[in-house]
Amino acid sequence: MFDTLLIANRGEIACRVIRTCRRLGIRTVAVYSEADADAQHVRQADEAHCIGGPRPADSYLRGDAILEVARASGAQAIHPGYGFLSENADFAEAVEAAGLVFVGPRAASMRKMGSKAGAKELMQAAGVPVVPGYTGEDQDPGRLRAEADAIGYPLMIKAAHGGGGKGMRIVRAAEDFAAALESCQREARNAFGRDRVLLERYVEQPRHIEIQIFGDAHGGVIHLAERECSAQRRYQKVLEESPSPFLTPALREAMGAAAVLAGRAIDYVNAGTVEFIVGQDGGFYFMEINTRLQVEHPVTEMVTGLDLVEWQLRVAAGEALPLPQDAVTQRGHAIEVRLYAEDPDAGFLPGSGRLDRLRLPAPDAHVRIDAGVVEGDTVTIFYDPMIAKLIVHDADRPRALARLREALAACEIAGPKSNVEFLERLVRHPAVVGGTIDTGFLDRHLDAFVSTAGDADRELLVAAAVARLIDQERAARRDALAAGEPDSPWALGDGWRLGHRGGRALAFLHRDARVDLYAQGSGGSYRIELDDEVAQVDGARLEDEVLSLRIDAVGRRFRVADGGRQLLVHDGRRRLRVEAVPLHQQASAAGGAGADSVLAPMPGRVVVVKCAPGDAVEAGQEVMVIEAMKMELSLKAPRAGVVAEVRGAAGDFVDADAVLVRLDAQ
The missing domain is CATH 2.40.50.100 (RNA polymerase II/Efflux pump adaptor protein, barrel-sandwich hybrid domain)
Known part of the structure; x- marks a missing residue:
């Protein structure tokens, strides 16, 4: 093994590697950009060095600066994480040339997979099933159009040198091809520096199944079963699970064998993922090999009980694979979702800013949290806005889904907007519960998962109002006691005025829409008016952030998190986040463009x-x-x-x- 390891990455993956290294007694060295000076991976590593400005090109993509830190710190190996330089063959080669160990596949294997077109041709020659299409070097628009017409529509245009859903377009009609090609090539150029594309038949309503493989330097290649990643939005994975609810035992065995065959075809060493598209008829086709550890690797760890980072380090140190194929077992079901600073209701616009409040479920035998931030940290504009990965495990899929719903309900994120509410809707949708979701489902039915201004649930709004009323009454009593007037009528905090009926007006902002309520009563009994409707509330108590009450004689229970002006109310299935505003304040205009x-x-x-x-x-x-x-x-x-x-x-x-x-x- 190694004495000292440098981690050429940031965020949760850097923290993840540090945890394993600490358990193995390996000293860790972190690198960071100027934007990450206070980041968690910097705080957790044994040693950390600044390598440049906040833009990735000025820091995390500077292989020369990373190698210089490795030399100065005495590191013997470099773990690339995922993203940045993790699949850069030139960097892997430079690491080896510097006399250090690259914790990943050989540069030659990366280069074989660096081009989707070349990878597809190689896999086809090795006997791995591939989707029919065009992978030629002739990129003349006329030739591409002719090949597209020959393949037929719908078809997929894909960047030949890329990943992560970048540079991909579905074309359903010949007249849309030219515009889609231009857009795809431009995005590929910007993301990967090359605009070569390939064309392939588009499989309708496909499932996305990936197989985790591992190879060692002694010729061993095995698989660690599958992960299903069919819940996607614009080719970005939203929910990952293992085992797949779609695969039969026979199909699972066939795909595992094909993945091992793909690994052997490129002499693969270390962790990799072979990705397949699977039709509704069970036909499966090679997509690509991700020559690195995947973001969703904890799903595999939870069902196998293995530490894949430890496997990476042992294989990189020259050891044989820790287990043979027949010794790899699976237990139970695991699911992962990613918490992002983004606004699903505004087209999933990425967010940034200080995490004023970050409450995540406590890790235990069923719940795992992989995070690169804590409360008070900032999600910057320069990198991926992921806050944390939430992974759950239980004996079977229904119980794992129940665990996930409970875990999401315990999440509170204040500061930048987040996708928590979107995920809560997702994990209760029949397509997810029934295990029938395909890769295009979310894009086809996105309206079922996002909200619009003014659609707040009435009972949640009533609960928010009651929580605010109780808080006001407690504040009034504290003020009266402090003033030495405990018997003053003002101590009730019920809006009483001489000669007038007692009442209080409340105003909240919900998704940039103003909500006005009027309340009468105190001490846990209220009459609340909302949009010409009246709710009678009795027996309201707020203790330890739990609100219990009766609304129109029906008992209800809510969890309440009061962050000052921001208030979160959750009934176990749905959440409502509102902001209390002065009665004279108007809601801010939605959108990013004025009339001119x-x-x-x-x-x-x-x-x-x-x-x-x-x-x-x-x-x-x-x-x-x-x-x-x-x-x-x-x-x-x-x-x-x-x-x-x-x-x-x-x-x-x-x-x-x-x-x-x-x-x-x-």
């Missing part, structure tokens, strides 16, 4: 400008594309008009709310 301007919804980089001063544009016409937090955002004209000014060119960095395009005044 197009604004940057968040900090980012301009990718392409699609208009110029003097151009006539229609309402909803795309005028600019910016890239922020690994995602392209399309900015559109708020109305028809003439472009008066364009403030930004391709490559420019822009701040949030900056005016990028201005239209002539009407």
